[in-house]
Amino acid sequence: MNWAGVMPAMTTPFDSNGAVDHAFLAQHAAWLLGNGCTGLVVLGSLGEGATLEYDEKVEALKTVIRAAKGKAPVVAAISSLSTAASVKLAKHAEQLGCEGLLVLPPYVYSTDWREMKQHVSAIIAATRLSCMIYNNPVSYGTDFVPEQIAELAAEHANLHAVKESSTDVRRVSAIRALLGNRLEVFVGVDDAIYEGVAAGATGWIAGLVNAFPAESVELFNLARARKLDEAFDLYRWFLPLLRMDTVPKLVQLIKWVQGQRGVGSANVRAPRLEIVGAELAEAQQVLxxxxxxxPKINEVPISNFKGA
Structure with missing residues (x-):
């Protein structure tokens, strides 16, 4: 498992009846890889994983694995209400052919380090797959601080990366100061990618990449190459869109942008509803x-991947 580059937190497409649209899911996955993404993360927060039934999660993983055709790793985001359910899905993901796991805290329940450590440790230990711990205190109420991440890394040889979504770019430096190159550090919020790479991040679990993959990959590559002026010019253009990834309605906003670009639809699952009114007007203006x-950046059109 090579934890590096731009890996989309894929949205899950739904048809007009609310069912997972597997044909488009496959096309979307192939398009993202065709525009330079290095891996695909399925079933995460942006993928509305909490609204998917277990069998739907399994079928979504199967579809993306087939679409990837072994060209790039497929990573299963693992979260549920209980440790047992998360462990079950982790084992199933390994059997299906996923190459990595994104390990999240449990839905709803947030508590102390003793219980959270037990939960994520059980998932990491459940398979031989390479794992990334997901730190997102804003969304999940659980904050894995650098010292706790270091503790997990010392106890689990297959923990290889962290998705840092605390919105504090200093965390990237703090993790690297404690662990050196033991873990790859990925930026997990879109509007911190320029700063995060400058601090030493080696990857990006991205959101707006679902609608703008070529720009996302170009921005990351410029930042990693330390072409700072070029990177910042692109970042400045991209920032109003990237900020959509950091608000409570990120799913609705990013899917709406996909729909407007013709690379997805705005369909979401309740309790989410499509954006309307002032929120819609603001998004329209931004887009x-x-x-x-x-900017003029070559993008391979999604039509090239129809039937993927």
Whole structure:
């Protein structure tokens, strides 16, 4: 498992009846890889994993694994209400052919380090797969601080990476200061990618990449190459869109952008509802401005991957 580069936190497409649209899911996966993404993360927060039934999660993983055709790793995001359910899904993901796991805290329940450590440790130990711990205190109420991440790394040889979504870019430096190169550090919030790479992050679990993969990959590559002026010019253009990834309605907003670009639909599962009113008007203005000033970066069209 090579934890590096831009790995989309894939959205899960739904048809007009609310069922997972597997044909488009496969096409979308192939398109993302065709535009330079290095792996695919399925079933995460942006993928509305909490709304998917167990069998739907399994079928989504199967579809993306088939679409990837062994060209890039497929990572299963693992979270549920209980430790037992998370362990079950982790084992199933290994059997299906996933190459990595993104290990999340449990839904709903947030508690102390003793219980959270037990939960994520059980998932990491359940398979031989390479694992990434997901730190997102804003969304999950659980904050894995650098010292706790170091403790997990010392006890689990197959913990290889961390998705750092605390929104505090200093965490990237703190993890690296404690662990050196023991773990790869990925930025997990879109509007911190420029700063995160400058601090030493080696990857990006990205959101707006679902609609703008070529720009996302170019931005990351420029930042990693330390072409700071070029990277910042692109970042400045991209920032109003990237900020959609850091608000409570990130799923609705990113899917809406996909729909407007013709690379997905705005369909979401309740309790989420599509954006309307002032929120819609604001998103429309942001996207209009972005498209009017879009930089010239070659993007392979999604139509090339129909039937993937």
């Amino acid at each position: 209009r401005t972005a498209l009017a000033n879009r």
